Amino acid sequence: MGRRGGAGGRARAAGPSLPVHRREYVVMNLQGLLAKSRPREQLTAHLAATLDGAIALRWRVGTVSALDEATDGLFWAAACLAGLCHDAGKIPDGFQAMLKGQIKAWGERHEVVSLGFLPALIKDDHLLLWTATGVATHHRSLEGGRGPLLLAYGNASDTEWRDRLQPIPQNAAVELSIWLHGTAQGAQLPTTPDPQHEFDVIGEARQLFDSLWQWWEQPASHKRGLAAVLLQGAVTLADHVSSAHGVMHMRQPLDAAFRPQLERVLADKGHQLRPHQSDAAATDGHLLLRAPTGSGKTEAGLLWAAAQVGQISTETGGIPRVFLTLPYLASINAMAVRLGRLLGNDDLVGVMHSRAASFHLAGAICPDDEIAAARKAVSRAAATRLFRETVRVGTPYQILRGVLAGPAHSSTLIDSANSVFVLDELHAYDPRRLGYILAMAGLWEKLGGRIAVLSATLPDALADLFRTALEAAIQVVEADTTDTPLRHRLGLRDRHLTDPKSVEEIRQRLAEHEAVLVVANNVADAQHLFAELSPAVDEDAAYLLHSRFRRMDRSALETAIGKRFGVGCGRHPGLVVATQVVEVSLDVDFDCLFTSAAPLEALLQRFGRVNRIAARPPADVIVHPATFAPRRAQGPDFADGVYPRTPVESGWNILSAYDGEPVDEAQARLWLDEVYGTAWGQEWHDEVERHRQEFTDAFLGFAHPFISRDDLAERFDELFDGTEAVLAEDRDAYEADLHSADGDQKAGRLLAERYLIPMPYWAAPLTTWEKKLGVRLLNADYDPRLGLGQIRGPAVQAYEAGEVL
Incomplete structure (x- = not known):
């Protein structure tokens, strides 16, 4: 493709000068120009609203040092100018005819026309190219994917550009350029209007498009490529917020007022902050928190987050977002409700997962008008997708999707800059997902973020991996378990959980009117056990919970289980048979547990569903050996078809030395360190690091920020969705x-x-x-x-x- 007018200079195409004195001409020519057809929206109104959205985003995110360094301090100026001008190219007659229903489709891309309005507005070549980058890429990639711009326009001649993109109403174009100047100046953006500039929209667009491609044709440095993707995200987000007529929250409720608020709540119940909670609140920077279930671990994480919010805000001038991530949807939903109550307003908390609308519907549905409730739930979930709330609860993978970049995902990255991340109960035994999260944590740090990892079962090996992944120091806070009541007594059996003798032992506990939790490693075993055990109790006291239910049935089951076995609901006999979905998904409290052997982290989480607040003497947690076999006719052995054999066996061997003894939760962490200190632990460590590097190489390079990543999206979906x-x-x-x-x-x-x-x-x-x-x-x-x-x-x-x- 021929190149003309590179980054250092731009030839001027012939055309009429801007009649800046003709202010009375503005209204008449711009009134009929549309930006949207459903609902109908005037072009200038949409551009002004998008500029407002970009300015709001600038205030919310604040200064990001890595971006300023890469763009010579021009990042937010370029984002705001690109937001203002991004849809100026909707002025051609063909596009307007499409919006007004006169033709079915125009067949061209308005964003390339928008480029033609920039040279008259911006004289600084560097700012011009960054602004053009945001304008050109807010819908399509330059290369690859669906309808890349370079393929459509890169080799087209000047005549082809004009034949395809004209006619353009010249008077309206001049008038729109004047309006853009005035609006930019009103917003105090760095523009230098030139009344004598010769104005030819298509000619200017063609030359700037060539310069833009020349600028991004060569591989970019990491910081420059990342800045480009984040600029794309800022413009796209501002555009989407404007189109949806949305409003982003501009206050972080987890701020300096949160600690005294929490202290008042605790005082009303006769409690005060525990030492590890106070230590977390006093931490400046990254945090690793070890605290057993029931010790106020979540509150400690929130106190830490509130402290980081204040520090980041002071440093950047922004309003940090707080992300709380958990591994299961049910635990996310429960946390969102809990956090809404703590903050005194459910509307302050966004739910960030694929079924967010279903969560809102479950909380708001009215039998008399479920359609109205569904509309409201859809609207609420859509607001969260537009990053409305400054506090969000979700899975780590919703935030990780930002690395797919492009118009669909880059907004997630800019929203995560200067943010606070509380990662609760990461599963160390899944090395690929853990490696990916570690890689992403490194990027969050580069973007001004601070990360906390909370766990009741955090092995030293995982702590060391986080120290490797992050550049800044990480403070470790551990709850004092010296006076912690012993909640569990360990028992091991020599037969599988589904063995008839195992079933008979569970029946005996049910006959003694206890609340019994049975956890199998797979759905087939859970269904078998439920069929065997449920006749021993009343129908309304027996429940089976796993991941293969219709959504409405799963929701009803979780609600019923919570009402009968929830913490603070009194003692009620009964039975719950579940798979690992129960590990962190429900705030329940049982009298005893019968479980299949699993990795130690999973077992300790299952133990945590029993005698949850240590209100009784140590309760029995009975572990049965797993069956080891390949998933198919060949390959490595898995425990009950689910977990790798070696960590399950290692955990079983460690537990064997404590059969019949109370479980000391401080000792439990040492058990984990022993598992990860084996040869298998070293293999696990190497695999995590390999996946971290794999994710970094595949997703975090950004050397070519505007080449489509559609091919990576399928890989991502296979892993996480x-x-x-x-x-x-x-x-x-x-x-x-x-x-x-x-x-x-x-x-x-x-x-x-x-x-x-x-x-x-x-x-x-x-x-x-x-x-x-x-x-x-x-x-x-x-x-x-x-x-x-x-x-x-x-x-x-x-x-x-x-x-x-």
């Missing part, structure tokens, strides 16, 4: 809900989602795709109390029940 399916027998009910909200597709889909059953990503071949409804259908047995049963769909021979967690 599952799929969902609707039972064939529910198909008609699903379709009826889809169309139940009077044309409101989002509200209708939310109501229909009650029928969805989560499936692992690899299980998609077990389903068929229903194109009309946009959903997978699953031919299988199902019972509201038992969940998903036998699958009769395609590729059923590939299904192993033990593998579906």
